[in-house]
Amino acid sequence: MNTETVLHFERLLLPGGWQRDVRLVLEDGLIVSITPDAAPRPGDKRHATGLPGMPNLHSHAFQRGMAGAAEYRGGGKDSFWTWREAMYCFVDRLDPEAMLAIAALAYMEMLEAGFTRVGEFHYLHHDPAGHSYEEPARMAVALAEAAAETGIALTLLPVFYAQAGFGGLPASPRQRRFVTDPESYARLLDASRHALAGLHDARLGIAPHSLRAVTPAALAEVTALGHDGPVHIHIAEQQREVDDCLAWSGARPVQWLLDNAEVGPDWCLVHATHVNEAEWRGMILSGAIAGLCPMTEANLGDGIFPAAAALAGGLGFGIGSDSNIRIDMTEELRLLEYGQRLSHHGRNCLTEPGGGSTGRFLYHGGVAGGSQALAAPAPLAPGSPADLVSLRADAPSLIGRSDDALLDAFVFSAGQGAIESVWRRGCRIVRDGRHVRRGAIVDHFALTLKRLAQ
Known part of the structure; x- marks a missing residue:
């Protein structure tokens, strides 16, 4: 009817x-x-x-359950890498029921903030012992149930995660719930597709976790499974990652990716915080979207993406809530601009090249780039x-x-x-x-x- x-x-x-x-x-x-x-x-x-509605192109929904719980420094220097250990401890306690409850809260808060679609970069696949559930995509089913309960549109991005660092460093026991091989990942994708079957407007993509977590051979094998869906990857988030990639390959992460993978408009390079001009210009030529998560990048001490130059050059971008330390669409946009003001000691850094409204530039760019990155239908169009x-x-x-x-x-x-x-x-x-x-x-x-x- x-x-x-x-x-x-x-x-x-x-x-x-x-x-x-x-x-x-x-x-x-x-x-x-x-x-x-x-x-x-x-x-x-x-x-x-x-x-x-604004797309949220990068979320780890389960991390909403630990928001604010890693703001205590021990005796040494605190960083992304120490935060990651706190995250691993939280992961050890999660089951599908907890995933559903936490994701539903995160998705509800996204909708209240004006996000109407989420790109769920989903890597918590296995049970606490690191074994596959009887239903391989059981945790993805919980995410789909959370999307159905709240009403948000879901682009599910199951993560391929195979190693702990560049050069084939074996995964650690703390990463046991994430690790797959190409064969089991293919089964996970099929099961994830089935999990999304009852959702309106759902999309399925793929997500090689990062260059440090996949071998070149596995990257090629996994991206071939993507068919027509989007491809998302964490890249150049931390300076240590850049240094390790240079030591391994002689190239910076984004440059290595552009030279060794068929990066195109269906790709989203998440964070890309530590890129140089040659790299962001290469991203523009590829048509890929920069997935920027200003609140998480600030919370983790990642650094500041060179948005003023890159966006003026024509780089497409979208915003994400990533660790969900706080879910607020306008604050993500505002902090994206404020980071540039602090870096360049000026105001209204992110506008059209000839000037104009900063709010309009940020909002329009976030909608357009986020929609592209999540393979979403055209916003506010017939059909x-x-x-x-x-x-x-x-x-x-x-x-x-x-x-x-x-x-x-x-x-x-x-x-x-x-x-x-x-x-x-x-x-x-x-x-x-x-x-x-x-x-x-x-x-x-x-x-x-x-x-x-x-």
Whole structure:
């Protein structure tokens, strides 16, 4: 049975720019028509300002369960590598039920923040002893269940992880829950495809974890399994990774990847924090997307991506919440810009080359690049799912603002508190800033964290 809904926005940010008095006709959650300069009709559901939903191109959902729990330094220097040991300890306690509860909370918070699709970079495959579950994709099934419970669109990116470091360094016992070989990874992909079968608009990609975690031969074998899905890889996140790659191969990580793999527009290079100009220019030529996660990169002390130069040169980008230390779409965009201001001692570093609205550049770029990286349908287009965000007309920082000035105020001042509603595939699942299932999801999460602490 077809169900038709009509949404009317006083102003709506479409791919071609702002339009006024826009009627969106939806049928079964898909956009049938988009008509600007149209007066509202009786029965239309009326809203002030609408935006396309933002893709979250990089998440490790389970890490939401340890958010804030690694902010204590021991006697030595703290770094990404010491944080990773804390993460391994948390991983040891997780089962499918915990994965479901934690991922549901993370996905709920993403929707409340204006993210309508998540790229789940999923590497927690095996049971605590490191053995495959009877159902090889059991943990992926839990992620799919969390996506179904919350309503978020899911691009699942099962991770291939085979070694602990460059040159074939054997995986450590702490990594036993992640490790696969090409044959078992192929089975995992097939099972993951089955796990996604009941979800609307789901996509399946592949994710070689990093150059340090795969051999060149395995990288070639695994990427051949990707078919038409996206390919995501962590790369050049830490300076130590760059140094180790140089010692192993004589090349920097991004340069090695560009020279030795068929990197193209279906690839997302996550972090790429420590790239030089030749490397980011090579990324532009390849058409790959830079997957930037400013809050996690700051939390882990990774460094600052050279966004001012690279994005001005035309590099596509998207944003991700990665470790989910805090889930806030506007803060990711804001910190991306602020990192450049601190690096370059200037303001409004990320705009079009000729100048213009920073908020508009960041938001539009995040939607376009994130959609490409997650193989998502075109945003706000006929035939696509109706994935939208509406802003409060009475948010103090937005009063008296319109169009790009309003978007600047949303990103840099009002923030997440200005979000009124979020629609995912035409279903209004966030109302007055709260997910419709918030209470039950938070309760399940709380019980799970208490169980894990016992």
